[in-house]
Amino acid sequence: MSDDTTERPAARPGLRSRLRERIAEQRWVLVSVAAVAVLAVFVARVPLLLVAGGGALLLLAAIIPPPRRLLVTRRRREARSLTPWPETGMKQLADALPNPCFIVDRRGITRYVNRAARVRFGDPLPGDPISLRLRVPVLLEALDKVMAGGPAQRIEWSERVPTESWLEAYVTPVAELVSQPGEPARAGAVGGAGRFVLVTLQDLTEQRRLERMRADFVANASHELRTPLASLTGFVETLQGPARDDPVARERFLSIMLQQGDRMRRLIDDLLSLSRIELKAHVQPETVLDLASLLRQACDALKPVADEAGVALDIETPETACPVRADRDELIEVIENLVGNAIKYGVTGKKVEIRLSLAPQPGEGGRTGGTFVMSVRDFGPGIAAEHLPRLTERFYRVDASRSRETKGTGLGLAIVKHILTRHKARLEIDSAPGKGAVFTVRFPVAKDFEMLAGDIKGVSGQGVGLSQN
Numbered sequence: 001m002s003d004d005t006t007e008r009p010a011a012r013p014g015l016r017s018r019l020r021e022r023i024a025e026q027r028w029v030l031v032s033v034a035a036v037a038v039l040a041v042f043v044a045r046v047p048l049l050l051v052a053g054g055g056a057l058l059l060l061a062a063i064i065p066p067p068r069r070l071l072v073t074r075r076r077r078e079a080r081s082l083t084p085w086p087e088t089g090m091k092q093l094a095d096a097l098p099n100p101c102f103i104v105d106r107r108g109i110t111r112y113v114n115r116a117a118r119v120r121f122g123d124p125l126p127g128d129p130i131s132l133r134l135r136v137p138v139l140l141e142a143l144d145k146v147m148a149g150g151p152a153q154r155i156e157w158s159e160r161v162p163t164e165s166w167l168e169a170y171v172t173p174v175a176e177l178v179s180q181p182g183e184p185a186r187a188g189a190v191g192g193a194g195r196f197v198l199v200t201l202q203d204l205t206e207q208r209r210l211e212r213m214r215a216d217f218v219a220n221a222s223h224e225l226r227t228p229l230a231s232l233t234g235f236v237e238t239l240q241g242p243a244r245d246d247p248v249a250r251e252r253f254l255s256i257m258l259q260q261g262d263r264m265r266r267l268i269d270d271l272l273s274l275s276r277i278e279l280k281a282h283v284q285p286e287t288v289l290d291l292a293s294l295l296r297q298a299c300d301a302l303k304p305v306a307d308e309a310g311v312a313l314d315i316e317t318p319e320t321a322c323p324v325r326a327d328r329d330e331l332i333e334v335i336e337n338l339v340g341n342a343i344k345y346g347v348t349g350k351k352v353e354i355r356l357s358l359a360p361q362p363g364e365g366g367r368t369g370g371t372f373v374m375s376v377r378d379f380g381p382g383i384a385a386e387h388l389p390r391l392t393e394r395f396y397r398v399d400a401s402r403s404r405e406t407k408g409t410g411l412g413l414a415i416v417k418h419i420l421t422r423h424k425a426r427l428e429i430d431s432a433p434g435k436g437a438v439f440t441v442r443f444p445v446a447k448d449f450e451m452l453a454g455d456i457k458g459v460s461g462q463g464v465g466l467s468q469n
Contacts, residue, residue, distance in 0.1 A: 090174070090196075102199040103174075104130045106147050111196065130199065139199075142171045146197050156204065166204040174198045220395040224267055224409070228260035235260075263409075270411040274394075277330065277418045285327045285423060288446050291372055292317040294328070295356055298335040302343065310350060311343050317356040322372050323446040330419045337412045338376045338439050346378025349436060353377040359442070372443040383431040391429060392417040 037052075091112055094101045100117035104110050108131065110124045121133045131140055142153035152172035159165050174196050235253045243249040299315050306313050324331075342352040353376075360370040383391070387398045395410040420427050424444055431437035 094198075097200060099203075100201040102130055102133070104143070104197050104199065106195065106197070108143065108147065117201070134199075136169075139169050139171070142169070143197060143199065146171050146173055164205075166208045168202045168204050170198075170200045170202075172198050217394055220410075221267075221271060224395065225264060228264045228267075231260045232257055267409045267411075270409045270415065273333070274411060274415050274418065277415060277422065281418065281422050283422070285325050285330075287326065287328065288323050289326045289328055289331065291322040291324045291326070291331070291374070291443060292356055293321070294326075294331055295335055295354065295374065298332050299339060299354060302336065302339050305340070306343050306352070309343050309347050311347055312351050313339070313354060314351060315354045318358065322356065322358070324372060324423075324443045325446050326423055326443075327419075330422070334416050334419050334441070335374075337416050338441070341412060342376050342378035342380075342437075342439070346380030346436060348381065349379025351379055358445075370445055372445060373440060374443065375438055375440045377436060377438045379436040382433045382435045383429075383437055384433055385431075388429050388431065392427070 090103065094103060094112060094114040097114055098116060100120050101114040102110060102117055103112040108129050110128050110130050110133070113121070113124060124133055130143065134140070136157055138155050138157055142155050146153055152170065154168070154170050156166065156168045159167065235257050239250060239253055243253060295317055296315065299313055303313060339352065339354060346352060355373075355375045355377075357373050358370055359373050383398055390396045391398075392413045394414045397410050417427060420441060426442045428440040428442070429437065430440070
């Protein structure tokens with residue numbers, strides 16, 4: 001045998017059941033009539049036929065309700081059908097949804113909200129219309145269409161207060177789910193399909209933000225590549241035409257073309273580097289490196305650049321090893337970006353200070369943990385406060401013309417930010433016009449290495465790679 005899962009409409013009360021209900025309501029009247037009839041026959045000696053006829057009329061009057069009573073009964077039955085239903089499968093399904101969910105009746109009255117909706121929109125009072133919680137004209141219009149018997153509606157809208165956000169709502173008619181003890185839940189047992197309307201909400205803010213970032217990135221990258229490409233194309237056309245037989249112009253144009261080609265190469269390299277870092281964003285490095293040794297090596301590699309710009313590099317690092325879990329190439333890229341920027345943009349100060357120190361934090365059992373603090377300070381013109389929050393955005397430049405003069409792509413600090421996020425490090429920027437700039441990075445100490453009173457134990461060697469004893 002197979003279970004019959006076909007949904008059936010709710011049966012209307014039959015004549016027999018209504019008659020039983022009416023007799024039960026008038027039982028005391030019927031008992032009184034019977035008692036009076038017995039007394040009339042045996043005490044007052046009233047003829048039996050007359051008593052039987054009068055009793056029959058009283059019985060019919062008691063059983064058959066008057067029209068007004070029928071109207072009141074029907075209204076009471078309708079009122080009972082509009083009261084909140086008991087714990088049913090519909091409530092459990094609503095609570096299982098991760099997104100905010102409202103269940104309203106055909107009058108737009110909120111009948112139930114799940115936990116997610118209560119957290120975001122508050123707990124509605126019994127009988128509140130849904131318009132008190134969701135005052136969105138396009139949503140209320142869709143709700144009216146569904147309540148009028150229309151198909152399900154999917155709508156989107158944006159809100160500006162308190163912050164910009166995008167929301168999507170799905171409005172669909174549903175039937176109540178009811179079940180009897182020992183029976184599976186079935187839909188439409190009371191009232192039929194479309195009795196209630198289910199409104200589910202989804203927050204699209206993060207999705208829209210990512211789409212906007214992707215579109216901005218593509219637009220900015222296209223713009224940055226279009227400029228040197230247009231320059232190259234123009235010079236090639238000139239060399240093929242008017243400057244074909246002009247060796248002086250040809251030499252000058254070829255030099256400019258080489259610069260533009262180098263600019264495109266740097267931009268493409270930075271884009272590839274940023275893409276590679278984003279792919280590994282959730283994979284924390286496992287190799288333990290000596291940050292002090294790595295910092296000295298990177299600064300030694302940048303010394304010729306600093307000498308050419310007339311900038312002195314002042315470096316101070318601890319005598320002991322500074323173990324951090326890091327990707328060697330990415331850490332070198334961070335140091336080269338920060339120190340290189342300080343050399344380029346702080347050239348007027350003629351000096352760049354690079355410091356590495358330990359900021360200890362007391363731990364359990366006398367152990368000392370903390371963070372390694374690396375700071376790069378220049379004495380250049382400084383940066384206005386309104387630019388500081390946006391310095392790590394892709395292609396953001398404080399001074400676009402100056403950035404091009406210094407061969408910047410606008411991606412350096414964005415790369416630094418992504419690398420530091422992967423290393424669970426934090427970047428802090430402090431600057432003011434005329435006072436230079438300080439870029440500070442806080443690296444967490446490798447947890448597997450014991451540190452007592454500032455001395456790092458369990459580390460062998462002072463090189464870039466460290467091993468645990």
